[in-house]
Amino acid sequence: MHRHLRLLLYGILTWLIPFGLSLPFYGSDGALRIDIFAFKSIMIISGAAAGTLLIFLYLRSLPKETAWITAGMTIGITWLLINQALDLLMMVGLFGVEPWEWFAGIGSRYLIIPMMALLAGASAELASGRTK
Template sequence: MHPHLRLLIYGILTWLIPFVLSLFLYGPDGTLTIGVFAFKSLMIISGAASGALLIFLYLRSLPAGTNWLTAGIIVGISWLLINWALDLMVMVALFGMGGWEWFIEIGSRYLVIPAMAILAGAAAEIGAEKR
C-alpha cells in the first residue's frame, strides 16, 4: 500500500475506532448507558490506545533511513487535521454542537495525537542513531 494512502486510512481509523465503540454505549433512545465521565474516559483510552498502535504500525511500514522525527510530525499533524475534520462534520454539522463548545469538550483532546506521533518519531530517530 502506498504510504500516503496508509497515512490517510490510518488517520481515519484513529477517529473511526472510538466512534464505533461509542455507538455501543448509547441506548435505543439515544442516551448514554453509562455515566458521562466513564464514557469520556473510555473515549480517551480507546482513542489513545488505537492511536498509539496505528502510529507504531505506520512508522514501522516506512523504509529504513526515513527521517523518523519528520515522519512523526507529518503523521501527528495529518491525523490531527483528519480527526478534527471528521469530528466537526459529525459533532458540529450533524449533531449541531457549537464550535467553541466542541473544541473545549472534545477537539482539544485530539492534541494528544501529534504529541504521541512526534514523540514516537523522536524515539525512533534516537533508536536509529544508536545502531
C-alpha cells in the same frame, strides 16, 4: 499499499475505532447510557490505544532511512486534521453541537495525537542511531 494512502487510512481509523466503540453506549433515543466520566475515560483510552498502535504500524512500514522526527510530525499534523474534520462533521454538522463547545469538550483532546506521534518519531530517530 502506498505510504500516503496508508497515512490517510490509518488517520481515519484513529477516529473511526473510538467512534465505533462509542455506539453501544448510546440508547436508541440518542441518550448516553453510562456515566459521562466513564464514557470520556473509555474514549480517551480507546483513542490513545488505537493511535499508538497505528503510529507504530505506520512508522514500522517506512524505510530505514526515513527522517523519523519529520515522519512523526507528518503523522501528528495529518491525523489531527483528519480527526478534527471528521469529528466536526459529526458533532457540529450532524448533532448540532456548538463549535466552541465541541472544541472545549472534545476537539482540544485531539491535540494529544501530534504529541504522541512526535514522541514516537523522536524515539525512532534515537533508535536509528543517527542522533548524538
